[in-house]
Each structure stands twice: as C-alpha cells, then as structure tokens.
Amino acid sequence: MKKINWGILGAGKIANKFANDLKLVEDATLVAVASRDDAKGNEFAAQYGIPVVFNTYEALASSPEIDVIYVATPHSFHREHTLLCLNHGKAVLCEKAFALNSREVSDMVRVAREKKIFLMEAFWTKFLPQFDKVRQLIAEDAIGDIRWIQADFGFISDPPAPRLFDPGLGGGSLLDIGIYPVFLAQTLLGVPKHVQATIVPFSSGVDQQCSITFTYDNGAMASLFSTLTADTPVEAVIAGTKGRIEMRNRFHNAVGKLFLIGDKDEPKEIEVYRESGYGYQFEARHVTACLQKGLTESPIMTLDDSIQLIKTLDNIRRVAGIKYSVD
The missing domain is CATH 3.30.360.10 (Dihydrodipicolinate Reductase; domain 2)
Known part of the structure; x- marks a missing residue:
C-alpha cells in the first residue's frame, strides 16, 4: 500500500500527542510541520525527527510532498486553516471542535465535497x-x-x-x-x-x-x-x-x-x-486507510455526523x- 505523507499545522500540546502517536501508524510518515514561531517549530521537528519545518501555513499547504494535513490550531482558526489546505488540494484531518458554528462547518464541508478531497473531524474518541x-x-x-x-x-x-x-x-x-x-x-x-x-x-x-x-x-x-x-x-x-x-x-x-x-x-x-501511545493513532490509522482506498469521507466519522454535532x-x-x- 502507498505510504501516506502527513504534515502538521500548528505545534501546540495536542499536535505533540498526535506526532508521538503517528509513529505507531504503519503506513504513515510525518514529513513536515508548520509553526509561525520558528523556535517552536524547530524544537517540535527535532523532537519527532521531522525533516521539514515551515514558518508559514501557506508553505505547508502548498508542499507537493504532503498528502494530508492535521490541523491542530485552536478551533477559532479551523475554518480558515482547513480551507487553506483544501484549496491547495490537501486532505485534512481537523481537530475538534470542527469549527465555531454551523455556518463555518458548512463552508468546510461544501469545499471538500466540491473538490472531492478527504476531510474529517478529528474526534479521536470515536475510534478508541x-x-x-x-x-x-x-x-x-x-x-x-x-x-x-x-x-x-x-x-x-x-x-x-x-x-x-x-x-x-x-x-x-x-x-x-x-x-x-x-x-x-x-x-x-x-x-x-x-x-x-x-x-x-x-x-x-x-x-x-x-x-x-x-x-x-x-x-x-x-x-x-x-x-x-x-x-x-x-x-x-x-x-x-x-x-x-x-x-x-x-x-x-x-x-x-x-x-x-x-x-x-x-x-x-x-x-x-x-x-502504547495516547490513543490518537487509531484515528490516524483510519484516515491513512481511507486515503489509501481513495475515499473522500470517513464511513465512521462522516461529514454529516460533524454537521449534526x-x-x-x-x-x-x-x-x-x-x-x-x-x-
């Protein structure tokens, strides 16, 4: 099966846990991280052996080496950052809460479905x-x-x-x-x-x-x-x-x-x-498998689930x- 290359947008607490657990996913490789704080991004990359560090989210989203991006910024930025990635053709696993309200979620889902690009809310509990x-x-x-x-x-x-x-x-x-x-x-x-x-x-x-x-x-x-x-x-x-x-x-x-x-x-x-791990590897395995199969939505955490939530x-x-x- 094709190896799936991951990028992480944001280098905060939850991004650290996800990066740690992504090492447990057999067909996944973490190839890049983006942080607007250079020191934080470099420290994050060194800790998890990530070869590429970007200091803008635009650079991460436009990188041709990346298949999917985990959006790990605060939920007030989820719409903006998810749309940035989708508009650059990148699949997205976006941390929950998916966005601030139904209007923002509708924008994200509409773009993903129009472009036929994978998008899922990272509700890790559902995969445990x-x-x-x-x-x-x-x-x-x-x-x-x-x-x-x-x-x-x-x-x-x-x-x-x-x-x-x-x-x-x-x-x-x-x-x-x-x-x-x-x-x-x-x-x-x-x-x-x-x-x-x-x-x-x-x-x-x-x-x-x-x-x-x-x-x-x-x-x-x-x-x-x-x-x-x-x-x-x-x-x-x-x-x-x-x-x-x-x-x-x-x-x-x-x-x-x-x-x-x-x-x-x-x-x-x-x-x-x-x-071992924090438990984020289960959702990461699911997304990796979905991308290997060419799916644009998860059959477990569907976009309709996120809309209704x-x-x-x-x-x-x-x-x-x-x-x-x-x-």
Missing part, C-alpha cells in the same frame, strides 16, 4: 477500542434499551489559558470539553428532540460551567455537564432497561475503564485492547445564551 466495545455491548443488548446517559467533563486550567475565556476564540467549556459528553449522547441516542441548557458565565460572556439536558421521543434522557472551574470525575454512565455501562477514569480517552453492571449484579470490568452545539448555545464574536 473502548468506544468500539461500548457500541458492541449495546448492539448485543447487554443493557437493553438505553433510557439515560450521564456524562461530565471538568478541569481547572492552571495556569489559566487565555483562549478559554475569549469569545473571539470560541472560549468557554462547551466547545473545549463539553463537546465530549454531547458527542457521546448524540452518538448513542441520536439528535435530541428537546434541549435545555443553563450556564454560569465568565465576565467575558462565555460559559465557565454548562449543564445540559437532552430528551428524546422515546422517553430517553441525557444529563451532561462541563466546567472549567472544578476537577470532575470525567465519567459516563449509560443506563438501560437491563443494566448499565460505566465508563470510568476519563471516559473520552484511551486509558478509560469499562464496567458492565446487570440487574443487582456486581460491576464486571470489561477487558479492552490497549497499546455542530448544529446541536449551536442549539445549546442558543438556549443557554453563549455568544461568540463570529456570531
């Missing part, structure tokens, strides 16, 4: 082995019909990251971490019929805490919470008519633990496949009164 196991257990009727989902994600930013409080950068807890509980509920239960949401705002107007309730036509509900002012368990409970699944120890990532609990049974830990996030913001400058 434990998430596959959760869907398998549900498909096997291990917990019956889902009636209730509860999920939280909260941490204290120390030192405080200015972007988290800036409405111009899509700050607040919802798009940064609240997106994980929303994703979980929507993936397992579908688009909610009704959305309720309340926030505690920062002085800038973005949410420091966000509490969300989804209700569905079949009577199922989801209770979701995110905060930038407290360290929460970061766990999820999926409760059905026959039992429940508990996703413990940071439900969204590669080290989470699964427990299956039947009616009046003791919790049974479910074994999940593990390997951002629509729900827009709806939450509308109900809760969260406004960004781009709105």
